[in-house]
Amino acid sequence: DVKVTQSSRYLVKRTGEKVFLECVQDMDHENMFWYRQDPGLGLRLIYFSYDVKMKEKGDIPEGYSVSREKKERFSLILESASTNQTSMYLCATRRGQGAKRGEQYFGPGTRLTVT
Amino acid sequence: QKEVEQNSGPLSVPEGAIASLNCTYSDRGSQSFFWYRQYSGKSPELIMSIYSNGDKEDGRFTAQLNKASQYVSLLIRDSQPSDSATYLCAVNTPGANNLFFGTGTRLTVIP
Numbered sequence: 001d002v003k004v005t006q007s008s009r010y011l012v013k014r015t016g017e018k019v020f021l022e023c024v025q026d027m028d029h030e031n032m033f034w035y036r037q038d039p040g041l042g043l044r045l046i047y048f049s050y051d052v053k054m055k056e057k058g059d060i061p062e063g064y065s066v067s068r069e070k071k072e073r074f075s076l077i078l079e080s081a082s083t084n085q086t087s088m089y090l091c092a093t094r095r096g097q098g099a100k101r102g103e104q105y106f107g108p109g110t111r112l113t114v115t
Numbered sequence: 116q117k118e119v120e121q122n123s124g125p126l127s128v129p130e131g132a133i134a135s136l137n138c139t140y141s142d143r144g145s146q147s148f149f150w151y152r153q154y155s156g157k158s159p160e161l162i163m164s165i166y167s168n169g170d171k172e173d174g175r176f177t178a179q180l181n182k183a184s185q186y187v188s189l190l191i192r193d194s195q196p197s198d199s200a201t202y203l204c205a206v207n208t209p210g211a212n213n214l215f216f217g218t219g220t221r222l223t224v225i226p
Contacts, residue, residue: 031212042218043159043203050212058213090158094214102147102207104214106158 003027004107006091012113019078021110023091030096032074033058033104034066036087043090049074050096081114088112118142119206121217129225134191136220138204141185147207148180148187149214152200159203163189194224 007022023032033048035058045058047066055066063085067075078085091107121138128134136150147166151159165171165178165187177190187206191198201219208215 033213040218043216045213048213056212102214103149103161103164104205105161106151109158 004091004093004105006089006107006110008110009108010111010113012115013078013081014115015082017078017081017114019081019112019114021076021078021089021091021112023074023076023107025072025074025093025105027093027095027105028071029093029105030071031094032068033092033094034064034074034076035090035092036060036085037090037109038087046076081112083114086112086114118208118215119204119217121202121204121220123218124221125223126220127223127225128194130194130196132194132224134194134198134222134224136189136191136202136204136222137186138188138206138217139186140204140206140215142206142208142215143182143185145182145185145206145208148178149205149207150176150178150187150189151203151205151216152198153203153219154200191222194222196224196226198222199224 003026034046035043049055049068065077089110094104150163153159163178165180171178175192179188201221203219204217205214
């Protein structure tokens, strides 16, 4: 079974703080993703990575950055947290090739509150 | 036009009935299609994948794909209260690294 873990289930931070969210997968998947999910807005892609040290912007990258130094680990960084970044953050991984191509697996999520 | 569209619901069915969830997509070149189940406060869980036209069955779940009409559906037979969740449709299009997700259909199974 694919296992995707995220560093925290719940996080409370203050406005202006730098926030690190970590995601680790154990399935050697090439692709990793960060989404945020808000009521009524669905899943929105922030950033994704298709290889170590490679990253691409998603639909809403403003205010975020990412880091992928190792294949199994993908970090999301909020440089200066703001209240409008209060959300559920979801990491996902996906196999790049093979019979189950495209199947994407999510971590448990981090509910971030910025006060 | 959104890439993937679903009725937001809510859809209510009695226990034991068949729940039918539908999804349409805009890119005719799409090749891979997925259904996720998401319980309130939890992350999405992959429950079905379908890659070719026709039906694919897995237990009480059947995914149906019709590429000519650009729709994919999920049928849940003998619906149980534990099936109450939001169901997300996702589509993979050629050349795109990410999946396109619908906004989800909320299903409630009434005991």
